[in-house]
Amino acid sequence: MFASLALILRILLAWAAAIVVAGFVWSGIFSGMNDGPGWVFGLLALFVMVTAVGSCITHIRRVWLVAGRLDATTLSSRQRRQIELPMDAGPAFALLEAAIAELPRVEDIESAPGSLQVRAYVRRVDAYNGRPPSRWNLPARVAIRRNSVLATVTPGQGTSSVTLLFEPDAGVWADLLAVDEGSNHENAEAVSRAITRRVAEQRRDEQAAAEQTATEKELSVAKLNLLHAQVEPHFLYNTLANAQVLTRTDPPRADQMLGHLIQYLRSSLPSVEESMSTLGVELERTQAYLEILKIRMGARLALQVDVPPALLGLALPSMALQTLVENAIKHGLEPKPGGGTVWIIARAFEDHVTLTVADDGLGFGQGTSGSGIGLKNLRERLRLTCGERAGVAIVSNFPSGVAATITLPRDAREAIHAA
Numbered sequence: 001m002f003a004s005l006a007l008i009l010r011i012l013l014a015w016a017a018a019i020v021v022a023g024f025v026w027s028g029i030f031s032g033m034n035d036g037p038g039w040v041f042g043l044l045a046l047f048v049m050v051t052a053v054g055s056c057i058t059h060i061r062r063v064w065l066v067a068g069r070l071d072a073t074t075l076s077s078r079q080r081r082q083i084e085l086p087m088d089a090g091p092a093f094a095l096l097e098a099a100i101a102e103l104p105r106v107e108d109i110e111s112a113p114g115s116l117q118v119r120a121y122v123r124r125v126d127a128y129n130g131r132p133p134s135r136w137n138l139p140a141r142v143a144i145r146r147n148s149v150l151a152t153v154t155p156g157q158g159t160s161s162v163t164l165l166f167e168p169d170a171g172v173w174a175d176l177l178a179v180d181e182g183s184n185h186e187n188a189e190a191v192s193r194a195i196t197r198r199v200a201e202q203r204r205d206e207q208a209a210a211e212q213t214a215t216e217k218e219l220s221v222a223k224l225n226l227l228h229a230q231v232e233p234h235f236l237y238n239t240l241a242n243a244q245v246l247t248r249t250d251p252p253r254a255d256q257m258l259g260h261l262i263q264y265l266r267s268s269l270p271s272v273e274e275s276m277s278t279l280g281v282e283l284e285r286t287q288a289y290l291e292i293l294k295i296r297m298g299a300r301l302a303l304q305v306d307v308p309p310a311l312l313g314l315a316l317p318s319m320a321l322q323t324l325v326e327n328a329i330k331h332g333l334e335p336k337p338g339g340g341t342v343w344i345i346a347r348a349f350e351d352h353v354t355l356t357v358a359d360d361g362l363g364f365g366q367g368t369s370g371s372g373i374g375l376k377n378l379r380e381r382l383r384l385t386c387g388e389r390a391g392v393a394i395v396s397n398f399p400s401g402v403a404a405t406i407t408l409p410r411d412a413r414e415a416i417h418a419a
Helices: 002-029 038-067 089-101 138-142 173-177 183-249 251-271 279-300 320-333 373-386 412-418
Strands: 079-085 106-112 117-123 146-155 160-168 276-278 301-306 315-317 340-348 352-359 391-396 402-409
Touching: 002 038, 002 173, 038 183, 079 183, 089 106, 089 117, 089 146, 089 160, 089 183, 146 183, 160 183, 183 251, 183 279, 251 279, 276 279, 279 301, 279 320, 279 340, 315 320, 315 373, 315 402, 320 340, 320 352, 320 373, 320 402, 373 391, 373 402
Parallel strands: 301 340
Antiparallel strands: 079 160, 106 117, 117 146, 146 160, 276 315, 340 352, 352 402, 391 402
16 A cells, blocks of 8 residues: 555656646746636646546556555566576577567567567557557556567576566656556566466476387387397297207207307396397307307308407397397308308497308308398397497398398497487
8 A cells, every 4th residue: 555655646746846847837938917827727737637646546456456466566667577497598588589479469579689688569558448548547648659578588507597677668757757557567477477388388398208208218128128038039949949859869969058058048148138238248149159059060160250359348239149140050051061151240430330240151042031030120129229320231242141230320328328
């Protein structure tokens, strides 16, 4: 109540001073007339004072309806807002610009992304009928037709501070003689709500995207585990089937094969649940696998390894190397009467690494044909673990056989951790 009375008293005093000045001017103009029209000036002065009181009452009532309280801040025709946004300056500026553009009757928007400022003007209307300002607010109706909005973004460390100024499009005299009927307070609250709504929508979108990413990651892990589970039984089935045959034909060799199988499983089982391994670990596992096969193939199977020590820590899907070696032997060397050699070669380039498994077996169209599930699973596991840049290419080897090459990005391990 005190703030309302102070506002009315301030406006009345300002208009009273203006009327006094006007009275001196009036008396100077009509000083030569004995019966000057003083009563006319008196009526005009009374009308002005009544109009000023009426505009103050209208302003106070409007602010009470909009803000729900009356104090010096809400009653002021100049409003200031300070809002902290949890985003960088660029997105904060774009959000602020869009929020101001949504104001009703906004016009003449001046945007300066370089200086992170937005200035706009909002045309005034009567809050009750949508027409120009109330007839009781004579100064505003005659002189003040627009309000101005000035918004500034101050960048911080991952956050931004937004300063909003809402003022009459007039000089300082407007604070003494006129009120805005709560229009600037209403604009300030409208922009604040628009910013809050947009930030909330952005957070909901980010949360939905995070939930979607988490769901996709869970599905990928489940699919990856399924693909990995399909690889181990494939090798175990073949080994146990061979051991079963040897127990009837050559028990000592069957016992030797089972001993190598136990050693292989001892080194493999601790990492069964791991989707990723390293080239060094996979190379040891593959050599244990080849020891098992040598029992059956003997001198028909030879191995040559050319892997730089610096690449032994290369991340790749578990069982990837063994899958290629197994295919080379099963489809290329095993059906070849004289057997042959398997080469394992790794090479590093600027942005990728290649791992090649080559053989001099029968080659395409002459060896045994398989279902292709091993290579299909390997391609899928590479995509899930190392991204779209990873893949497998299979070509003919010279002079005979097949060469299968895995291509991995140099940052595969970082991509895995990020996923």
